[in-house]
Each structure stands twice: as structure tokens, then as C-alpha cells.
Amino acid sequence: xxxxxxxxxxxxxxxxxxxxxxxxxxxxxxxxxxxxxxxxxxxxxxxxxxxxxxxxxxxxxxxxxxxxxxxxxxxxxxxxxxxxxxxxxxxxxxxxxxxxxxxxxxxxxxxxxxxxxxxxxxxxxxxxxxxxxx
Amino acid sequence: xxxxxxxxxxxxxxxxxxxxxxxxxxxxxxxxxxxxxxxxxxxxxxxxxxxxxxxxxxxxxxxxxxxxxxxxxxxxxxxxxxxxxxxxxxxxxxxxxxxxxxxxxxxxxxxxxxxxxxxxxx
Numbered sequence: 001x002x003x004x005x006x007x008x009x010x011x012x013x014x015x016x017x018x019x020x021x022x023x024x025x026x027x028x029x030x031x032x033x034x035x036x037x038x039x040x041x042x043x044x045x046x047x048x049x050x051x052x053x054x055x056x057x058x059x060x061x062x063x064x065x066x067x068x069x070x071x072x073x074x075x076x077x078x079x080x081x082x083x084x085x086x087x088x089x090x091x092x093x094x095x096x097x098x099x100x101x102x103x104x105x106x107x108x109x110x111x112x113x114x115x116x117x118x119x120x121x122x123x124x125x126x127x128x129x130x131x132x133x134x
Numbered sequence: 135x136x137x138x139x140x141x142x143x144x145x146x147x148x149x150x151x152x153x154x155x156x157x158x159x160x161x162x163x164x165x166x167x168x169x170x171x172x173x174x175x176x177x178x179x180x181x182x183x184x185x186x187x188x189x190x191x192x193x194x195x196x197x198x199x200x201x202x203x204x205x206x207x208x209x210x211x212x213x214x215x216x217x218x219x220x221x222x223x224x225x226x227x228x229x230x231x232x233x234x235x236x237x238x239x240x241x242x243x244x245x246x247x248x249x250x251x252x253x254x255x256x
Contacts, residue, residue: 012186090220
């Protein structure tokens with residue numbers, strides 16, 4: 001199976017507290033996640049993470065947490081590459097590339113370090129590669 | 135498949151190419167600079183994000199150049215020679231931003247070829 005569509009995990013909205021997306025299904029082993037910030041108030045700090053569902057414990061387990069919290073001062077775009085290979089894309093435009101196994105049942109969590117408002121959306125987008133990175 | 139991203143023209147300002155829709159995980163990009171009168175160009179590859187309905191830059195050249203050049207954008211871990219290979223995940227909907235610097239004009243066109251490799255999986 002392959003993922004056939006890109007997903008909007010969070011629509012653009014102003015948020016002041018930690019937010020989780022709805023559960024979503026993902027069929028690919030790779031993804032490009034884009035956090036698009038369009039407005040801020042004061043100095044918000046946000047950190048994206050991904051959680052996978054564990055059916056045994058019926059709970060969510062964190063499988064990825066961004067290496068750095070982000071404190072945008074205005075419009076900003078953060079691009080995360082999530083991949084099951086050791087392949088690390090080059091170029092200075094990516095926020096982070098992380099080797100991680102994605103799961104069929106996941107949800108996104110954006111942790112807010114404070115109550116300052118941050119307006120953002122989060123997309124989970126396909127990439128063309130099915131390469132093992134060799 | 136060949137994608138003609140910008141026609142051969144004389145450019146004096148930065149511009150976005152048309153969007154293109156590659157299906158392969160590897161691309162060869164030909165920056166066909168034919169002439170320059172003081173202008174250089176720098177490429178930014180952008181991928182479409184469904185949530186924001188906008189393009190995000192995922193790769194860029196490190197500096198502007200007034201010479202013709204080719205790039206291979208690949209999902210391979212091991213890069214072959216020559217040197218103009220970059221590790222990039224190509225996505226289904228992309229475009230380039232071509233940033234012009236310096237004064238004057240540059241005559242150029244931009245194309246991308248989808249590449250087939252036996253290392254699609256392994």
C-alpha cells in the first residue's frame with residue numbers, strides 16, 4: 001500500500017496551549033512535515049512531536065520529538081523530513097531530517113512552552129522516494 | 135519525463151517557475167545559462183504543503199552562479215561523481231524559485247528530467 005494523499009493534520013488557527021491532531025493513517029515510510037507559522041503574539045515556543053498508537057496499552061507513544069524547539073518571531077516555515085533510512089537530505093532549507101519508523105496509526109502533538117499565541121498549520125506530505133537509502 | 139520549467143528568456147528579476155509534478159524520486163536539473171551581463175542566479179527547490187496551500191523550500195544552491203550547470207537531485211545515500219549531486223527527497227508537486235542577483239540580465243532556461251534508477255528500492 002502507498003499513501004495516496006497528503007494530509008492536513010492541523011488547520012491554520014491561533015493556539016495558546018499544547019495541541020494534538022486527530023489520529024491519522026499513514027501508509028508510507030517517509031514524509032515531509034511542514035509547520036507553517038503565519039502569525040505570533042509575544043514569543044511563543046513550540047515543539048512538534050509524533051505519537052504512535054499502541055493497541056495493547058491503548059495509549060500513545062512518542063516516536064519523534066523535534067530536536068529543537070522553535071520560537072518564531074513572525075511568519076516562518078519549518079520543514080521536517082521523516083525517513084526510515086540513514087539518508088539525510090542536504091541543503092540548508094530543512095529544519096530537521098530524522099531517521100524514524102512511521103506507523104499506520106499516528107497523531108501529531110505540538111507542545112507549547114507558554115501561553116503566547118501562535119498561528120500555524122501542519123501538513124504531512126508525501127515524498128516520491130521508496131528507496132532504502134543505498 | 136521532461137519538465138520545461140522556464141522557457142529560454144532574458145530575465146532581469148527573480149521569478150518562480152511553473153509548478154511541476156514529478157513521479158520519479160530522482161531529477162536531473164539543467165540550468166541552461168546562455169549569456170549573462172552581470173547577473174547570476176540561485177535555485178531554490180520548493181515542495182507543496184497541503185495544509186498551508188503554499189510551497190516550502192527544501193533545497194537550495196549555496197551560492198548564485200552565472201554559468202550553465204546541471205544538478206542531480208537524488209534519494210540515494212551514496213552520491214556518484216561528478217560533484218553536482220544533492221540529496222533531496224523529490225515530492226509530487228514542486229516548483230523552483232530562481233533568485234537573480236547582481237545587475238544586468240541573464241539569458242537562461244530551466245528544465246528537469248525525471249531519472250530512472252535500478253536502485254529505486256535497494
